[in-house]
Amino acid sequence: MIFRQLFDTTSSTYSYLIASRSGGEALIIDPVLERVDRYIQLLDELDLKLVKAIDTHLHADHITGLGALRDRMHFITVMGERSGVDVVSMRVEDGDHIDIEGLSLGVIYTPGHTDDSYSFNMPDRVFTGDTLLIRGTGRTDFQNGDPRAQYESLFGRLLRLPDETLVYPAHDYKGDTVSTIGEERAFNPRLQVKSVDEYVDLMESLNLPDPKMMDVAVPANMQIGMAQETVARSGWALSAAETMSVIGQPDTVLIDLREKSEREKHGVIPDSVHLPYSDLQKNLLPDGLLHQLAGATAKRLVFYCAFGERSAMAVQAAQNAGLKVACHIQGGVQAWKLADGPMTQQ
Ligand SMILES: [Fe+2]
Helix, strand or coil: CEEEEEEECCCCEEEEEEECCCCCEEEEECCEHHHHHHHHHHHHHCCCEEEEEECCCCCCCCCECHHHHHHHHCCEEEEECCCCCCCCCEEECCCCEEEECCEEEEEEECCCCCCCCEEEEECCEEEEECCEECCEECCCCCCCCCHHHHHHHHHHHHHHCCCCCEEEECECCCCCCCEEHHHHHHHCHHHCCCCHHHHHHHHHCCCCCCCCCHHHHHHHHHCCCCCHHHHHHCCCEECHHHHHHHCCCCCEEEEECCCHHHHHHHCECCCEEECCHHHHHHHCCCCCHHHHHHHHHCCEEEEECCCCHHHHHHHHHHHHCCCCCEEEECCHHHHHHHCCCCCECC
């Protein structure tokens, strides 16, 4: 496995780059906007293809690199279902998995620092965001924070992981880089409480100043969705209602870009073909499936995904590859369901 812990000195944020092999797919957890050039350089140096990036929660102390990286590298942005951010490509909830080639991260909902805080685990390590820090825990006094919920996330979820599990937090202010669950249970002063009420009292007595960047970072981090209007202005977008009027016509084929797990969980638009976004580049090659579909039958190719972001990126890539018949459903399955579009279960 390739594993890099990257540090932003301004906000004391750790970002993590993970891949199963050189030359393969990679993901980044909690990228920082100001470090985007560095990540891209490192990906290039390590010969990695960034396919997913995840934020553990909506950050208040730095601007996320999720949107800027996505606009340059066209990968899938991921956040939790509970996140208030406008658009990400894929949303996950407790018990889901985030998969890339050779690696799978489990999703653990760990609210408390914020109500959209998630942790992500692998067999030997856990990325705890700001829920569990090294010898500390994330503050719970803003962004719908809740010390009671955090106590449950810590004692009911994270501390139940095996003692030897490595703990990689989203921040450190003292120079530590990694810990373990057993070490934190024994030595983290916030975890030495005897009851939830004692933990609540402890957290409510902290009286911390607001983060310096909060007024800038929170609004910026709420608005990271790709501007789908650009695609619409080019005439490459259909509303859900417009799509319903062409669905089933012989010159139209719907293409689902989501992953198998999303199709199983949220259903499928009837009569659509499954070509996941991770295979897009391969399918756009001159002899690829999309050219065959468009060329042989002169079909209109209507891409769709969960929220319209992957499909908007796919339309632009397809148009660049000469597929003038490509368009997408703006807003994706979310918009389709709001318009009472039919779905079938997988
Ligand atoms: Fe945070």
